[in-house]
Amino acid sequence: MPSNDKLFAYNLGLIVPLSEATLHISDLSVQRGYGVFDFVKVQQGFPLFLDDYLDRFFQSAQLMHLSMPLTREEIKQVIDELIARNQLPEAGLKMILTGGYSEDGFTPMNPNLLITQLPLTLPSEEKVAKGIPIMTHDYVREMPEVKTINYSMGIRLLHEQKANGTEEVLYVKNGLVSEFPRCNFFMVTHDNTIVTPANNILRGITRKNVLSLAGRRYKAEVRDIRLEEILQAKECFLTSTTKRILPIVRVDGVLVGTGKPGEVSLQLLQDLMELEDSQIAALRE
Template sequence: MKPFCFANGKIIPTESATIHPMDLAIIRGYGIFDFLRTVNYVPLFLEHYLDRFIASAEKTFIPLEYSREELRQIIKNLIEKNDLKEGGLRLVLSGGVSENHFSPAKGTLFIFAESLIFPAQEKYETGIKLLSLEYVRSIAEIKTTNYAYPVWHSKQWKDAGAEDVIYHMDGEISESSRSNIFIIKDGLVSTPEKHVLRGITRKHVMDIVGDVAVRPVYFEEMLEADEVFITSTTKVLLPVTQVDNHKIGTGKVGKRSLEILEKFKALEKELCY
């Protein structure tokens, strides 16, 4: 965590940030957040992240008392204050302190600046393993702070040598605990349409590919795919070469996945340098 954050209406030392102990974020796990990267001091895809954060506040009925322009300026000031050339910015809006300790109320906005560590290069070269899990995330289209189940379950997938999980229900896959998923079969790229967060990295990967089928994707399809990869802000594009004990494709990182990753990196350079 970097030394300065935004809390209680101003930029303060991060260690001084506080929240009321009866806030719904604590007693009910109710709040929203978003996370974006800085590349060469530029907040990458900032407007898309602000779109999602503002929409999440509206959908969860938590008042957001800052305009888009105010949020932009706070983020700009934090990047400068923390000298955040390459890092992360975490926006959090708590559920607030309500009279009945249940209904959403006026929450507190926090924006934290963080160091960012990408997965080891080896994982991009050899791929990762996912552990299948029958589960659908609650209100998946909103980036809520409620990660209780995957945090609790994470020890099991780590014990199994997996990087993360792949959620599925009634034969259809949806997403990983913190990432979207894509499959490639016979040159066609597909990604699930239901029970998923509309990821910002997902959106730009779809733009790069240009012809992605957004549709129901079935668990058995994924196992028979030529290539599989996950996308997120903190991973960008990470190839998947194993699900449970099943090898994906040849069991090696696919050429198409790496091509898409390189095009994404080129887009970053175009926007930030």
Template sequence: MYTFLNDSFVPDDKAFLHVSDLSIQRGYGIFDFFRVMDSYPLFIEDYLERLYVSAKEMHLKVPYEPEQLKALIFELIQKNNIPMSAIKVILTGGYSPDGYQLADKANLIMVQKPMNFPAAGFPTEGIKIITHEYLRDKPHVKTINYVVGIWIQNKVLEQKAADVLYHYKGEVSEFPRCNFFMVRKDNTVVTPGENILEGVTRKHVLRLAAKKYKIEIGSVTLNDIVQAKEAFLTSTSKRIVPITQMDETIIGDGKPGKVSKDLYNDLVRLESAERLKGT
């Protein structure tokens, strides 16, 4: 297995950074993450676009032009030959002279790992989520900072929940690694518009939803969710997962909803069409 490190493909067990890197010293860096299906990186343009935006926002320079980086990703896929997998592209703050100042050069890492795709078919059971008051730093940037998400995992498990939804003063934003959607009683598909990372899956689900339903991008409160007919989360690794309980509140009729299922099926179809681009 190869990892790409700055300018070369190195065996996985030789891919190291020096301890002076700002990601180690101060947790400073950004990344992106996408799935590889039958050796084709799904929606690669969307993920690369977000990577460059995140880098710019954090004053980091990607050491390649997008087309060069894309070619290196295809080379990594060819070298590793793991048809169903995921790739993480990480850009760190680099080797800092004093452990605080940004380095002149960021460090670029591209790691590929086998990944089981979400099970085929829309889930028959919904998940329980809990809520937590927290606003992410630089929410529109895909930073490597997941401190609160990781710290709160014990509580999530204790409450027999599957994830934690962040809100600030009752205004909902997102999960540590997923976006939030709800469906109102009139079938309007609603998702928060602020203080979020603009997920690639969220973008596709919104486009698909707009073809059939009314969509709304804006404020979502915890109370709105209590009134909702359906709720679900979206992410690259999970696609669409129905939510049927939030803290002690059952959402809708407590079962995965029809609109969520419909959008799930549309998303799977979109993935298959995207996958054909690689043939």
């Protein structure tokens, strides 16, 4: 596997060595934290569910009034070239669209597009088998339907997470749970109904896939979830591109269900991995 100093990135219209990728200080991503991004998992050398991620990336750009400098097909060509050059079979591709170089440090100009590819490590079997503890925090993201580069709250809470021994923070507002900084939330009720929040969330691609898979085996619902419900749930888990499905065994110090990953969560993880394998097989053809 090549070291990071031998990787390539797409930087302002050119594919260059990652070590040479630069952005001027006048860019609104630096000045005001203004920009959007998306993240695609590369598995066995193939970008999984790429069209879904591009749909969301373009939608985020539109909602933030940022024009995309490349077409979808041109972005796909760049991604194919990066995968070929970097030779990283398991990796994460990050596409960032910034507010551009702003003359007054406030007004968006011509957006800048950056695409990087870095090695990716998925959760270990041990972590999945053990599950993770989480904490909650009173917060809801501004424009949660947009995947912006503003992760200030999630980053600020890392210190508190470390202090209380939790691995993720679940946002709650007015008693309703929404999402994690980088993941979606799911709950399993005692009759094996799979429930995920309907509002104040980013509609994750893994969330979409899990909802589809869940509907084949169980009843699935998209609705508001109150904090007290998850403390009485049979199981809870999170979903994301980089974590797939990760069981949650403790919330604010309270055990979820038996305090161990449940059979529904683990079955859905197996189904998701099989879906990824089928996607890879289709892309090989």
